[in-house]
Amino acid sequence: MLSPVPDADGAPFWEYAARGELRVQRCADCGEPRFPPRPCCPHCQSFASAWRAVSGRGRVWSYVVPHPPLLPGYAELAPYNVVVVELEEAPRIRLVGNVVAHAGAPPDSVDPARLRIGAPVRAVFSGGLPQWVPA
Amino acid sequence: MTASGLKDAVAIVGIGQTAFARQLAEDEKTLACRAVLAALDDAGIAPGEVDALASYTMEETDEVELAKAVGFGDLTFFSRVGYGGGGSCATVAHLAAAIATGQATVGVAWRSRKRGSGPRPWTDTSARLPTPAQWTRPFGLLRPVDEIAMLARRYMHEYGVTRDHLFNVALACRNRANQNPAAVMYDRPLTREMYMTSRWISEPLCLYDNCLETDGALACVVVGRERARDCAEKPVYVHAAAQGLPAQHHGMVNYWNDDPLTGPAWTAARHLWKHADFTPREVDVAQIYDAFTALIPLSLEGYGFCGRGEGGAFTEQGGLEIGGRLPLNTGGGGLSEAYVHGFNLVNEGVKQLRGTSTAQVPGAETCLVTAGEGVPTSALLLRS
Numbered sequence: 204m205l206s207p208v209p210d211a212d213g214a215p216f217w218e219y220a221a222r223g224e225l226r227v228q229r230c231a232d233c234g235e236p237r238f239p240p241r242p243c244c245p246h247c248q249s250f251a252s253a254w255r256a257v258s259g260r261g262r263v264w265s266y267v268v269p270h271p272p273l274l275p276g277y278a279e280l281a282p283y284n285v286v287v288v289e290l291e292e293a294p295r296i297r298l299v300g301n302v303v304a305h306a307g308a309p310p311d312s313v314d315p316a317r318l319r320i321g322a323p324v325r326a327v328f329s330g331g332l333p334q335w336v337p338a
Numbered sequence: 339m340t341a342s343g344l345k346d347a348v349a350i351v352g353i354g355q356t357a358f359a360r361q362l363a364e365d366e367k368t369l370a371c372r373a374v375l376a377a378l379d380d381a382g383i384a385p386g387e388v389d390a391l392a393s394y395t396m397e398e399t400d401e402v403e404l405a406k407a408v409g410f411g412d413l414t415f416f417s418r419v420g421y422g423g424g425g426s427c428a429t430v431a432h433l434a435a436a437i438a439t440g441q442a443t444v445g446v447a448w449r450s451r452k453r454g455s456g457p458r459p460w461t462d463t464s465a466r467l468p469t470p471a472q473w474t475r476p477f478g479l480l481r482p483v484d485e486i487a488m489l490a491r492r493y494m495h496e497y498g499v500t501r502d503h504l505f506n507v508a509l510a511c512r513n514r515a516n517q518n519p520a521a522v523m524y525d526r527p528l529t530r531e532m533y534m535t536s537r538w539i540s541e542p543l544c545l546y547d548n549c550l551e552t553d554g555a556l557a558c559v560v561v562g563r564e565r566a567r568d569c570a571e572k573p574v575y576v577h578a579a580a581q582g583l584p585a586q587h588h589g590m591v592n593y594w595n596d597d598p599l600t601g602p603a604w605t606a607a608r609h610l611w612k613h614a615d616f617t618p619r620e621v622d623v624a625q626i627y628d629a630f631t632a633l634i635p636l637s638l639e640g641y642g643f644c645g646r647g648e649g650g651a652f653t654e655q656g657g658l659e660i661g662g663r664l665p666l667n668t669g670g671g672g673l674s675e676a677y678v679h680g681f682n683l684v685n686e687g688v689k690q691l692r693g694t695s696t697a698q699v700p701g702a703e704t705c706l707v708t709a710g711e712g713v714p715t716s717a718l719l720l721r722s
Contacts (some may be wrong), residue, residue: 268541
């Protein structure tokens, strides 16, 4: 399975995730959240940023169910789900992830037929990665 | 140049291609040479007259190798365009800008690719840039089809677009391929039952929503308007050209802006229509980038052929077939002729305006050609 290869901008996200915290980069001057993280604010051009904790509540914005051919590790799990979740506090912040039955469960642990756009989910953490469980 | 800019300042006067197949014996460099020489022969221009080149950043045959093999003269302009298939039309656009501003006189654009027998780029786990792959690939969103399927599901949800609409796209391309002996799928008709019962690749997209994996090469020759009149074939003028990278765009994983279901097509379209003497209603035939069927309804909206959310309905009642509202991908496109990063769409546009397509739209005088949508893109309006 592939692990995140963080860049300098993304590293804080993964450091917080390893501690079980979901945090999003915000401009320290104008307050606009932004994702993916980047060096400066596209709204006010400030280079000052802060990482603010979010509730971890969100809704499924879209989802796919990949089938082979896939990379080793993923092919054995297929069909599994991949979702985009929009965060409750900031609907324009959308995170890619997997809906799982419980923290630490694999991405094929929920029947894809049960997934719906708009379904409420909440973040849990396993192995330094955020996951999503039905809320 | 005058205020008219690029408008009709240059023309495509030669096109060339190799055979298309899942697997060709010759290497990419040899295929590139064959396509380029075929295009120059078609134009009636000697290789020694070529002084400008343009291709994709993903093209493996570089300018030095190509020039010394086929015998180009002194080159004074050469450029590469990034973002995979998003660069197809921009290769012609860059040559047009170079020739119109006097940087060169005879330009060649080309693409040679063994995507059929070569590796699938998404299987490379080492060379991926960390951004945005760090946000997507660990969760199993691995392939371009997964990334586009995510947008397709949302699009279908918001606007009531159905799998039948996507089938209409696949069928139109396959029907045109069935008329084109050079198409990989020439002798392979497609039925609704085949589509609806085919295997999933990334739900909601099935096998027939995906383009082919093809070995092949294509090229075209671009010269100024004056020179074009002396060439062997009827000139096809570049009426307008545009690249498109919208504000806050994120490539194929365009999940992080206010309106992810609008993409680079909208940006390219605004520039094209601002500079054109005609409107979308006056486009006779279109070659729209079709790595995946779902890109077609989105592009139909982006280029102004219908309103937001109407791209699915536009495909109904044979809308994309010959005689329909907008005949589409008349050589078969990436879905059914060949997937060579969209260069076959450029050459098919030229064939239509010469009147030599295997699925000729009667009296076609205007053609839109587009490059990869969902990545920074480019587009051409061609006219005879």
